[in-house]
Amino acid sequence: MAKGNELLEVIAAAVREGMEEEVLSRCEEALAAGIPAREIIQEGLCPGMKEAGELYERHEYFLPELLVAAEAMHAGIRMALPHLGESGAPGSSETVVLGVVEGDVHEIGKNLVAAMLEADGHRVIDLGYDVPPQRFLEQVRENGARVLALSTMMTTTLPNMRRTVELARAMADPPLIIVGGAPLSQAVAADMGADGYGENAAGAPALLRSLLG
Numbered sequence: 001m002a003k004g005n006e007l008l009e010v011i012a013a014a015v016r017e018g019m020e021e022e023v024l025s026r027c028e029e030a031l032a033a034g035i036p037a038r039e040i041i042q043e044g045l046c047p048g049m050k051e052a053g054e055l056y057e058r059h060e061y062f063l064p065e066l067l068v069a070a071e072a073m074h075a076g077i078r079m080a081l082p083h084l085g086e087s088g089a090p091g092s093s094e095t096v097v098l099g100v101v102e103g104d105v106h107e108i109g110k111n112l113v114a115a116m117l118e119a120d121g122h123r124v125i126d127l128g129y130d131v132p133p134q135r136f137l138e139q140v141r142e143n144g145a146r147v148l149a150l151s152t153m154m155t156t157t158l159p160n161m162r163r164t165v166e167l168a169r170a171m172a173d174p175p176l177i178i179v180g181g182a183p184l185s186q187a188v189a190a191d192m193g194a195d196g197y198g199e200n201a202a203g204a205p206a207l208l209r210s211l212l213g
């Protein structure tokens with residue numbers, strides 16, 4: 001039986017190769033070995049997806065291979081999620097409106113954020129991708145959401161995220177705004193007026209807890 005870090009590497013490789021059955025059996029093994037679910041997601045499943053993304057960028061993978069890797073990752077996430085409660089601290093339950101900003105279809109990272117927030121007990125209203133600013137605002141209003149979570153993976157759609165943040169800030173009762181995605185940093189997020197920035201999905205629940213006090 002593989003141990004600790006070695007097992008997480010095996011999980012990452014299985015995600016990268018899109019081997020869903022292998023991902024599931026190795027995640028089961030890791031949970032049985034007492035590796036925390038959060039670590040399995042953060043150190044095994046996510047790095048595997050990142051590697052698949054890099055292979056795609058180098059034209060060593062085509063779209064089908066990338067999407068099979070994403071499926072394998074999601075299967076592992078679904079298995080790990082019910083075990084997250086053991087490692088996470090209890091927090092308040094909030095309504096979160098979440099989506100990828102207008103012009104951007106990259107949704108794999110956003111889906112992970114949704115899964116992690118739901119596992120932490122929040123009600124997530126997932127608007128999907130390519131979401132215009134007004135739709136975010138409408139949904140925040142209609143659902144009385146206290147949190148707005150925005151994602152983008154492209155520098156070209158950062159201005160759309162900024163615009164959405166500005167409009168949300170100008171609402172009568174503005175939500176708490178958290179943002180994430182590859183082209184962002186703490187500094188960029190602060191500059192656009194967001195309340196918080198999350199580097200990865202696994203840290204999103206803790207980010208919300210710290211902002212909500």
Ligand code: B12
Pocket residue numbers: 046049050052053054056057063066103104105106107108109110112113149150151152153154155156178179180181182183197198199200201202204207
């Ligand atoms: C997969 C992918 C695609 C897939 C998307 C499939 C899907 N259903 O999502 C497809 C093939 C469709 C695609 C299309 C395009 N892509 Co693309 N794509 C990627 C790739 C390879 C991986 C992205 C990914 O899923 N990563 C894995 C996830 C898990 O990571 P993540 O998204 O970063 O999310 C994590 C964190 O950022 C964070 N996070 C994310 N959001 C949020 C939100 C909150 C609130 C919080 C707290 C945290 C958080 O948590 C996540 C999990 O830990 C990247 C390159 C790369 N290596 O990153 C390029 C990349 C993003 N794409 C790029 C481009 C240019 C495009 C296209 C324009 C290409 C084209 N010419 O057609 C189109 C875009 C069309 C559009 N209008 O959006 C560029 C963007 C460059 C830029 N300008 O910044 C990249 C960087 C590639 C590159 N180097 O050129 N792409």
